[in-house]
Amino acid sequence: MTHLKVNGKLIELNDDGFLVHPEDWSEDVARAYGALENIAELSEEHWKVIYYLRDYYERFRIAPMIRKLCKDTGLNMKEMEHLFTPGPLKGACRLAGLPKPAGCL
Amino acid sequence: MNPPFHLAKKEDLKHIGIGQVDDSAIKARTLKLMDEFRKFSRSFSAMLETCTRCGTCANACHSYLGTDDFNNIPAARAGYLRAIFTRYFTWYGRLFRRFSGAREFDDDTLCSLVSYFYQCNACRRCALYCPFGIDTAEIVLAGRNILTSLGLAPSFIVSIARNEILTGNNTGILKPAIIDSCSFLEEELRGETGLDIKIPVDKPDSEILYLPSSSELFTNVDTLMGAAKVFHHLGVDWTLSSVMLEAANYGLHFDLEILKKQNRRMRVAAAAVGARKVIQGECGHGWRVARMYSEGADGPVNFQLEHVLDFVAARLQRLSLSRLPIRATLHDSCNYGRGTGLLDSPRLLVRACVEEFVEMTPNRERNFCCGGGSGLLMDEMKDLRMQLGKMKAGQIKDLQPLDYVAAPCASCKAQLPLVLKHYGMGDTACGGVMDLLGRALVMDNERRIEGNATGNHVK
Numbered sequence: 001m002t003h004l005k006v007n008g009k010l011i012e013l014n015d016d017g018f019l020v021h022p023e024d025w026s027e028d029v030a031r032a033y034g035a036l037e038n039i040a041e042l043s044e045e046h047w048k049v050i051y052y053l054r055d056y057y058e059r060f061r062i063a064p065m066i067r068k069l070c071k072d073t074g075l076n077m078k079e080m081e082h083l084f085t086p087g088p089l090k091g092a093c094r095l096a097g098l099p100k101p102a103g104c105l
Numbered sequence: 106m107n108p109p110f111h112l113a114k115k116e117d118l119k120h121i122g123i124g125q126v127d128d129s130a131i132k133a134r135t136l137k138l139m140d141e142f143r144k145f146s147r148s149f150s151a152m153l154e155t156c157t158r159c160g161t162c163a164n165a166c167h168s169y170l171g172t173d174d175f176n177n178i179p180a181a182r183a184g185y186l187r188a189i190f191t192r193y194f195t196w197y198g199r200l201f202r203r204f205s206g207a208r209e210f211d212d213d214t215l216c217s218l219v220s221y222f223y224q225c226n227a228c229r230r231c232a233l234y235c236p237f238g239i240d241t242a243e244i245v246l247a248g249r250n251i252l253t254s255l256g257l258a259p260s261f262i263v264s265i266a267r268n269e270i271l272t273g274n275n276t277g278i279l280k281p282a283i284i285d286s287c288s289f290l291e292e293e294l295r296g297e298t299g300l301d302i303k304i305p306v307d308k309p310d311s312e313i314l315y316l317p318s319s320s321e322l323f324t325n326v327d328t329l330m331g332a333a334k335v336f337h338h339l340g341v342d343w344t345l346s347s348v349m350l351e352a353a354n355y356g357l358h359f360d361l362e363i364l365k366k367q368n369r370r371m372r373v374a375a376a377a378v379g380a381r382k383v384i385q386g387e388c389g390h391g392w393r394v395a396r397m398y399s400e401g402a403d404g405p406v407n408f409q410l411e412h413v414l415d416f417v418a419a420r421l422q423r424l425s426l427s428r429l430p431i432r433a434t435l436h437d438s439c440n441y442g443r444g445t446g447l448l449d450s451p452r453l454l455v456r457a458c459v460e461e462f463v464e465m466t467p468n469r470e471r472n473f474c475c476g477g478g479s480g481l482l483m484d485e486m487k488d489l490r491m492q493l494g495k496m497k498a499g500q501i502k503d504l505q506p507l508d509y510v511a512a513p514c515a516s517c518k519a520q521l522p523l524v525l526k527h528y529g530m531g532d533t534a535c536g537g538v539m540d541l542l543g544r545a546l547v548m549d550n551e552r553r554i555e556g557n558a559t560g561n562h563v564k
Contacts (some may be wrong), residue, residue, distance in 0.1 A: 005141070014266075014484075015260060015344065016112040016484065016485075024501055027346075036295055046293070057153070058287060059283055060277055060282035061277075061282070062276065062277060062278050062279065062282045063323075064286075064287050065289065065290075065322060065323055065324075065326055066323070066326075067289075067293070067326050068286070068289050089324065090484070094311045101276060101323065102261075102264050102265050102268055102275060102277060103265060103268075103274075103275035103276040103320050103323065103353075103515075104275060104318065104319040104320050104353065104388075104482060104484065104515035104516045104519050105276075105319075105320055105324060105519050
């Protein structure tokens with residue numbers, strides 16, 4: 001079991017590096033994940049995507065289609081890939097505290 | 106045990122009805138399961154008794170050629186199970202032990218089985234070249250079933266199987282999200298074509314139930330949009346189902362009981378909308394299960410079963426296509442090429458959609474696997490998967506400059522963009538055949554948009 005250290009507290013992560021307990025998420029958790037990806041400071045665009053994902057998940061219990069995510073946040077795929085490694089699918093979901101998307105992805 | 110992937114945890118296995126076996130009971134349980142398989146599947150024991158280790162399979166196997174690991178030679182891979190079979194189920198093995206190639210069942214054997222049975226994409230290319238027709242994929246899948254019964258399966262596959270059981274799709278999408286996603290795509294189609302193209306969900310009294318591949322409501326939306334356009338143009342009465350949203354059936358990769366459960370789900374889904382025909386989308390393994398293992402495992406179905414590429418190819422005359430100015434090739438999914446003989450329709454369609462079509466060498470049933478098949482799409486195996494994709498990368502490199510690789514299977518669509526990028530071909534796009542049709546189709550009253558074919562590089 002791996003952990004993410006946030007404000008001196010250890011947050012439990014699963015084998016894929018996603019939160020074991022979704023309720024552990026906070027903005028500081030997102031920042032700590034960002035630091036792992038060498039993102040010194042999360043930008044306004046990062047937060048826009050993170051909160052869009054969290055809101056969509058809250059309503060539908062799943063991450064939105066990438067195309068919808070791009071359209072609703074006004075960011076294109078290239079910008080998404082630039083913001084999140086390894087891409088919006090796994091990278092952004094991880095920062096937003098969502099479960100890892102499953103399937104032939 | 107240190108396999109190249111994360112093993113599923115006890116509680117995750119419990120969710121899909123699989124228990125774990127105490128270490129002390131593993132050997133007895135394995136032998137019992139092998140005995141059951143031997144009686145249930147004559148081909149399994151025939152293939153374990155037959156190999157002469159001629160080595161022909163080595164050069165047929167993309168896994169061995171890509172990893173250069175001796176244990177990935179099909180004869181060596183199957184050899185682990187073959188040695189145990191010889192030791193415990195043949196008279197010569199019991200009598201002559203290791204002189205007959207027999208091997209005692211021990212921890213090392215178990216570790217090798219877990220590791221190497223999941224470095225095989227079950228593509229069956231070795232079976233094509235083996236002088237005896239030994240299908241190592243069948244041995245591997247039997248072996249994976251045995252390992253699953255011991256509580257040993259990849260976390261990635263188990264989590265997907267759990268989603269299939271709970272929701273009828275790999276991603277775990279529930280009906281409200283399906284409706285939301287389809288409404289969004291209808292809007293997109295309206296914006297693109299000016300037409301009211303529907304993507305119906307659970308529409309009663311539909312003639313056709315359409316089962317797209319996994320991820321068409323997630324990453325590969327162009328494939329579903331292409332199908333919706335074509336169905337609209339042909340006036341097809343169709344619907345998606347929230348009972349079973351996808352053709353995928355991960356049971357094939359590791360557990361026959363789950364495979365059967367998904368088969369039954371397809372019947373429930375078809376009955377719920379009154380469909381007389383089920384059309385499967387661009388899903389390689391899903392089509393193989395539906396075509397080859399559905400009626401065999403669960404009895405006759407009361408609907409017709411057809412692949413979307415066959416369905417559309419038979420109606421090609423009715424489509425007005427404007428060829429896209431690109432140079433494209435077709436990647437034969439193993440489950441089409443060697444699993445179900447779906448070879449001509451995809452070619453016919455891609456040829457009709459693009460200005461220049463080029464074949465890979467080798468192609469059709471001799472095509473190399475992309476390296477992503479049989480449930481090996483886990484992130485932690487990415488480096489290994491790039492090795493598994495080496496032969497495929499070579500085939501595509503020979504066709505450069507190339508605009509598009511049509512790969513009508515969701516696993517291939519997930520794997521190939523990574524392979525292309527890894528081997529320095531990031532400018533070549535990858536996507537489905539239905540995607541191309543959607544772009545090339547000239548629809549009535551359509552306001553055609555500018556643009557060329559680009560695939561999904563969403564990863």
